[in-house]
Amino acid sequence: MAYWFEFRTYHRRFRQPVQTHHGEWQVRKGLILKLTDEDGRSGYGEVAPLPWFGSETFDQAFSFCQQLPSQLSDHTVPSVLPTLPACQFGLESVFASLERKLGPIDLPNAQCGVLLPRGQKSLEHWPQLWQQGYRVFKCKIGVESIAAEMEWLDQLLGQLPLGAKLRLDANGGLNELAARQWLDWCDRNGQRIEFLEQPMAPKDFDIVMRLSYRYHTPIALDESIASLEQLKAHFHRGWDGIYVVKAAIMGSPQRLQHFYHKYPIDLVISSVFETAVGRQALIRLAIDLAMAYPDIPHRALGLGTQQWFTNDGLSETDWQQLWQRLER
Ligand SMILES: O=C(O)CCC(=O)C1=CC=C[C@@H](O)[C@@H]1C(=O)O
Numbered sequence: 001m002a003y004w005f006e007f008r009t010y011h012r013r014f015r016q017p018v019q020t021h022h023g024e025w026q027v028r029k030g031l032i033l034k035l036t037d038e039d040g041r042s043g044y045g046e047v048a049p050l051p052w053f054g055s056e057t058f059d060q061a062f063s064f065c066q067q068l069p070s071q072l073s074d075h076t077v078p079s080v081l082p083t084l085p086a087c088q089f090g091l092e093s094v095f096a097s098l099e100r101k102l103g104p105i106d107l108p109n110a111q112c113g114v115l116l117p118r119g120q121k122s123l124e125h126w127p128q129l130w131q132q133g134y135r136v137f138k139c140k141i142g143v144e145s146i147a148a149e150m151e152w153l154d155q156l157l158g159q160l161p162l163g164a165k166l167r168l169d170a171n172g173g174l175n176e177l178a179a180r181q182w183l184d185w186c187d188r189n190g191q192r193i194e195f196l197e198q199p200m201a202p203k204d205f206d207i208v209m210r211l212s213y214r215y216h217t218p219i220a221l222d223e224s225i226a227s228l229e230q231l232k233a234h235f236h237r238g239w240d241g242i243y244v245v246k247a248a249i250m251g252s253p254q255r256l257q258h259f260y261h262k263y264p265i266d267l268v269i270s271s272v273f274e275t276a277v278g279r280q281a282l283i284r285l286a287i288d289l290a291m292a293y294p295d296i297p298h299r300a301l302g303l304g305t306q307q308w309f310t311n312d313g314l315s316e317t318d319w320q321q322l323w324q325r326l327e328r
């Protein structure tokens with residue numbers, strides 16, 4: 001049986017730029033893949049590149065999709081170079097979406113960490129998100145001075161109910177002294193800080209490993225393990241902290257699952273600011289992983305990023321509607 005392959009592009013301007021140590025991110029560009037079988041049933045997948053994390057660029061992904069034939073043989077995902085991990089993820093997802101015939105599944109907000117805007121805006125936003133059921137909040141640090149950011153986060157912690165958990169993400173922007181200052185701050189706030197994500201640059205992994213033994217607050221790696229190969233390398237170098245897994249730029253979800261079945265690492269499936277199509281694939285993956293080890297406590301998924309976009313229909317799970325809204 002042959003499958004009919006189509007793809008369309010999207011670009012979504014953030015309501016406000018995502019400010020991280022990497023800089024300001026204004027527009028998320030990606031591709032939605034559609035596969036239709038001879039009975040007219042369709043499946044969808046998403047390619048959401050994140051080049052500053054090491055994936056291919058949007059243009060490289062676009063060129064790859066453009067050179068794919070419009071008819072693909074069934075059950076065989078076209079082979080993709082390892083330099084195109086977002087395309088690999090999207091292609092495997094679109095085949096799985098057509099062949100598993102699963103309807104959209106939602107995630108309770110309590111199981112989903114939500115990324116807050118920085119500074120005073122976070123103080124305005126959290127009450128409504130708490131009202132919507134979110135209990136895990138994520139904040140970016142390493143952008144302004146430590147004093148200014150600690151003043152802001154002391155205010156936020158002073159307002160958040162005790163049941164809330166806070167994740168901090170420095171995107172590798174701290175030096176060792178700053179990382180120690182932040183870890184002291186986290187330890188002083190006890191259990192309210194779930195983890196400190198990527199405190200230092202990937203090249204400083206040995207220092208981060210040492211810090212992980214010195215402080216109580218768990219440390220998570222993100223940029224350090226942005227590819228499956230890097231993740232495996234850090235595991236074999238003894239990393240027993242948290243792994244923030246951006247599966248949508250990690251290539252084959254099946255290969256990730258094989259690794260997890262052998263080594264059930266402490267992971268958080270993390271968003272790359274994808275649309276509802278990519279988010280569904282990530283939720284499905286998280287469920288598949290959790291079902292392999294139902295007795296292990298699983299962390300809230302890092303998929304609370306929809307608020308960063310206007311209501312453009314690309315956060316909805318009516319796939320036909322979503323497809324119609326896309327640029328040809
Ligand atoms: O992981 C999450 O909870 C939300 C996603 C998120 O924080 C990010 C997504 C993509 C790029 C980064 O700016 C940022 C991250 O570093 O984790």
Ligand SMILES: [Mg+2]
Nearest residue numbers: 169197198222
């Ligand atoms: Mg991160």
